[in-house]
Amino acid sequence: MSDLLAWSTDLHLNFVDEEAGRTFARAVNTARPRAFVITGDTAESRSLAACLGWLAEEIDAPVYFVLGNHDFYRDAIPPVRALAAGLSATHPGLVYASAQPAVALAPGVGLVGVDGWGDARLGDALRSEVRLNDFRLIAELQGLDHWGLIARLKALGDAEAASLAPRLEAALAEFTSVLVLTHVPPFAEACWHEGAPSAPDWMPFFTCKAVGDVLLAAAARHPDRRIRVLCGHTHSPGEVRLRDNLEVWTGGARYGHPAFQLLPVEF
DSSP, X not given: OOSEEEEEOOOOXXXXXXXXXXXXXXXXXXXXXXXXEEESOSSOHHHHHHHXXXXXXXXXXXXXXXXXXXXXXXXXXXHHHHHHHHHHHHSTTEEEGGGSOOEEEETTEEEEEOOOOOOSOSSOTTTOOOOOTHHHHBGGGTTOOHHHHHHHHHHHXXXXXXXXXXXXXXXXXXXXXXXXXXXXXXXXXXXXXXXXXOOTTTGGGSOOHHHHHHHHHHHHHOTTSEEEEEEOXXXXXXXXXXXXXXXXXXXXXXXXXXXXXEEESOO
């Protein structure tokens, strides 16, 4: 078995046809990874099942995924999450990590996932004039005024933090190293845009401070454990170490050009 993980983020497979999607999946398979991990935005709600199905059918390794904002487009959050959980139940080797306790990747190495959400706490949400497609294509974010939108985003971020906290704590009790999959960067320092931190008007919607607070608290409680976070959302790559035992890798991406990179399982 390989000592490598294959990692993709922001695949947006709805921008390619099935043949291209399966070709990509077979390319992952040729690397013979121990597992394939996806940190959100695999597709959109109407194509999510098909795209994840291509990956599950072609890749001869477990596929662990979380959902990103685009995965919810043209639907609402609960039914898309139910779809993802259902796919996990019916496709062997396809695991919606946000709905599961930590799993073992290797001796001493565990994996846990949480979708994350841009929670409007970092940057300057009050004066931002940024209007994402999220706000018209995701049911829970439609029709809200500015203050209502900020309140809703904060509530979504809080829910993600509440989901992650007990599962991360259990993972750190069991494993020496824990890999955390999430879509939205949990810190301003990990919100990369073309090699620099994102601008204050964009950052509120591209960071999840609530999840970041959970990670910082866990790292402080477990100084003898290591936490590595893989995320995406910004389409710009970068790495940052927040604490001696906490680092965040943000993956790059291009629409219409699904790609992956290989990482060591152990860290």
